[in-house]
Amino acid sequence: xxxxxxxxxxEANALAKRLGLETLTIAxxxxxxxxxxxxRAAYNLVSTVKQSLIIAASSGNFGQAIACACELLGKQAIIxxxxxxxxxxxxAVRSYGARAELIDTDRVGREERVTQLAxxxxxxxxxxxxxxxxxxxxxSTLGIELADRLPGTDYIIAPVGGGGLTSGxxxxxxxxxxxxxxxxxxxxxxxxxxxxxxRGEIVRNESESRTIADGAxxxxxxxxxxxIIRHGIDRILEAPEALIxxxxxxxxxxxxxxxxxxxxxxxxxLSAPDMFNGKKVCCVVSGGNVDPAVYARxxxxx
Numbered sequence: 001x002x003x004x005x006x007x008x009x010x011e012a013n014a015l016a017k018r019l020g021l022e023t024l025t026i027a028x029x030x031x032x033x034x035x036x037x038x039x040r041a042a043y044n045l046v047s048t049v050k051q052s053l054i055i056a057a058s059s060g061n062f063g064q065a066i067a068c069a070c071e072l073l074g075k076q077a078i079i080x081x082x083x084x085x086x087x088x089x090x091x092a093v094r095s096y097g098a099r100a101e102l103i104d105t106d107r108v109g110r111e112e113r114v115t116q117l118a119x120x121x122x123x124x125x126x127x128x129x130x131x132x133x134x135x136x137x138x139x140s141t142l143g144i145e146l147a148d149r150l151p152g153t154d155y156i157i158a159p160v161g162g163g164g165l166t167s168g169x170x171x172x173x174x175x176x177x178x179x180x181x182x183x184x185x186x187x188x189x190x191x192x193x194x195x196x197x198x199r200g201e202i203v204r205n206e207s208e209s210r211t212i213a214d215g216a217x218x219x220x221x222x223x224x225x226x227x228i229i230r231h232g233i234d235r236i237l238e239a240p241e242a243l244i245x246x247x248x249x250x251x252x253x254x255x256x257x258x259x260x261x262x263x264x265x266x267x268x269x270l271s272a273p274d275m276f277n278g279k280k281v282c283c284v285v286s287g288g289n290v291d292p293a294v295y296a297r298x299x300x301x302x
Contacts, residue, residue, distance in 0.1 A: 002043075003033055003039075003043065003072065004032070004033065004039065004040055004043060004141065005031060005032050005033060006145065007027045007028065007029055007032070007142060007145060007146070008027070008028040008029075008030070008031050009025055009026070009027055009028075009149060009150070010025065010026040010028060010254065010256065011023070011024070011025055011026075012024045012025070012026055012254055014254075015250060015254065016281075019269060019270075019273055019276070020273060020276070020277045020278065021269075021276055021277070021278070021279055021280070021281050022278050022279055022280050023280045023281065024269075024281050024282075024283065025150060025153070025280075025281070025282045025283070026251070026254070026256065026266075026282075026283050026285055027142075027146060027150075027156075027282050027283070027284045027285065028256055028258075028285045028288075029142070029262075029284065029285060029286055029287060030256065030257065030258060030262065030285060030287060030288030031288075032287075033065075033068060034061070034064045034065045034068045034092065034289075035061070035064075035092075035287055035288050035289045036061040036065065036259075036262070036286055036287025036288070036289060037139065037142060037165060037284070037286050037287065038061040038062045038064075038065035038129070038287070039065040039068065039069070040138040040139055040141050040142060040168075041062070041065070041129075041132075041134070041135040041136075041137075041138035041139050041164060041168070042062065042065035042066045042068070042069045042127075042135075042138070043065075043069045043072075043138065044134050044135070044137055044138030044141075045066070045069070045127055045132065045134040045135060045138065046066065046069035046070055046072075046073050046075060047069070047073060048134055049125045049134070051075075051123060051124060051125035052074075052075050052076060052123075053075065053076045053077070053078070053121055053123065053124040053125070054066055054070055054075060054076070054077045054078075054124065054125050054127050055077070055078045055079075055080070055114055055117050055118060055121065055124045055125070055126050055127065056077070056078075056079055056080070056114070056126070056127040056128070056129060057079070057080040057081075057110035057111065057113070057114050057128075057129065058079055058080070058081060058129050059081065059082060059085050059089070059214045059215055059217060060081065060085050060086055060088075060089025060090070060092070060093070060214065060215070060289060061089065061215055061261075061286075061287050061289055062129035063077075063079035063081055063089065063093045063098070063100070064079075064089060064092040064093045064096065064289070066079065066098070066127060067079060067092070067093045067094075067095075067096035067097065067098035068096045070096070070097075070098065071096045071097050071098075076097075076098070077093075077096075077097075077098035077099070078098065078099045078101055078117055078121075078124075079093050079098055079099065079100050079101065080101045080103060080110050080113045080114050080117070081093070081100055081101065081102055081103070082102070082103065082104075082105045082110070082208070082217075083102040083103060083104050083105075084105075085102070085214065086214065086259075086289065086290060086291035086294065087291055088289055088290070088291050088292065089289055090102070092289065101113065101117070105207075105208045106207070106208075109219075114126060128162070128222060129162055129164060129218075130161065130162030130163050130164030130165075130167075130218070130221075130222045130225055131162060131163075131164070131222025131223055131224050131225060132164075132222075132224070133224060135164050135168075136164060136167050136168045136171060136224060136225070136228070137168070137171075138168070139164055139165050139167070139168025139169065139172075140168040140169070140171040140172035140175065141168075141172065142165075142168065142169060142172060142284070143156075143168060143169040143170070143171065143172020143173045143175070143176075143178075144172040144173075144175060144176055145172075146169075146172075146173070146178075146180075146282060146284075147172065147173050147176035147177075147178035147180065148176065150180075150280075150282055151178075152280060153178075153180045153280045153281070153282050154180065154181065154276075154279040154280045154281065155180065155181050155182075155183055155234070155276065155279060155280075155281050155282070156169060156173070156180050156181070156182050156183070156282045156284065157182075157183045157184075157185055157237075157265040157266075157268050157269065157281065157282070157283050157284065158182065158183075158184065158185065158265055158283075158284040158286065159184075159185050159186070159213070159215065159216060159261050159262065159264040159265060159284070159286050160184035160185060160186050160193050160216065160221075160229075160236060160264075161186075161190075161215050161216040161217070161218040161261070162218040162220075162221060162222050162225060163184075163193065163221040163222055163225025163226065163228075163229050164222070164225060165284070165286060166182055166184045166225070166229055166233060167224070167225040167228040167229055167232075169182050169284075170182050170228050170229070170232035170233060171228065171232075174232070180282075181234040182232065182233050182234060183233070183234050183235055183236070183237060183268065184229070184233055184235070184236035184237070185236070185237055185239060185264035185265045185267060185268035186216060186236050186237070186238050186239070186264065187209065187211040187212075187213045187216050187238070187239060187240075187241070187244060187264065188238040188239060188240045188241070189209050189210070189211040189240075189241060190205065190209035190211045190213070190216050190217055190218075191236075191238045192204060192205045192218075192219070192220050192221065193221050193229070193236050194236040194237075194238050196220070196221055196226065196230075197229075197230065197233070197235070197236055200230070202220050202221055202223070202226050203220065204219050204220035205219045205220065207219075211241065211244075211260075212241055212244060212245065212260045212294070212298075213244055213260045213261040213263075213264055214259075214260070214261060215259070215261030215262075215286070215287065216261050216264065237268035237271055237272055238271070239264055239267035239268055239270070239271050240271070243267040243270050243271055244260050244263055244264060244267045245260070245298045246267070246270065247263035247264070247266040247267040247270060248260055248263045248295070248298045248299070249298065249299060249301070250263075250266060250270075251263055251266065251285065252299055256285065256288075257288045257290070257295070258285045258287070258288050258290075259287050259288055259289055259290035259295075260290065260294075260298070261286060261287065262285040262286045262287045262288060263285065264286075265283035265284050265285065265286075266283045266285075268283075269281060269283065
């Protein structure tokens with residue numbers, strides 16, 4: 001039995017009216033297994049590869065999705081995580097029986113530590129949270145689902161970090177023949193993807209950003225993702241930190257708890273409202289795993 005759950009669609013009518021949109025649909029992956037879209041990719045990957053040990057780097061959502069999939073399928077996982085990852089995400093990885101390897105990313109990069117672990121475990125499968133064909137295929141199921149359930153949508157907006165979600169959406173929508181345009185939403189403080197589109201080549205951040213949208217702190221787009229995004233995405237909109245936090249509050253007001261990365265899609269709409277005037281818009285809220293203290297501060301406007 002496939003454990004992947006259908007996305008939850010919420011019609012935000014009052015917010016759509018206030019923003020001048022014809023319709024605004026929130027496609028929430030917060031109720032997905034492990035609380036984010038990452039389970040789509042993780043389950044597809046873990047159920048496909050033959051290796052019994054999976055090593056991956058993650059700020060949290062991909063890590064706990066891999067850990068959960070490994071537990072379900074009788075495999076093991078080692079997850080390399082920044083030591084400033086949300087404690088709720090570290091705890092979740094460990095709760096599924098995986099090993100959480102915490103590192104100071106100012107001293108050692110995620111990829112570097114994964115390479116070290118791979119040398120210690122030569123039979124392991126090294127899983128990228130985004131730059132992996134199995135990840136893209138898993139995420140494409142969301143695009144296929146949205147095309148079926150939301151025909152006539154003008155724009156589907158989704159957070160972009162390494163590009164696994166947006167590239168998956170593009171592939172899924174193309175598979176169905178949907179005319180919906182995909183827009184990436186990125187923190188202004190970690191805008192390597194927007195810069196990449198502007199320059200026509202992958203731009204890599206010199207260091208990992210400290211944006212509150214921790215799922216978008218990746219240093220650059222993946223190679224596989226870039227090849228899809230550069231030709232298939234409509235554009236990438238950049239959101240400042242204040243709008244990301246405002247979007248978390250807007251979603252709270254429609255009774256949806258979203259992590260800051262998940263709220264990026266709505267922040268993109270808030271950053272360029274005239275672009276979406278009179279349009280049918282779908283905002284993908286990619287996850288809801290947020291540290292309680294951080295969430296409380298945002299909601300209280302502190």
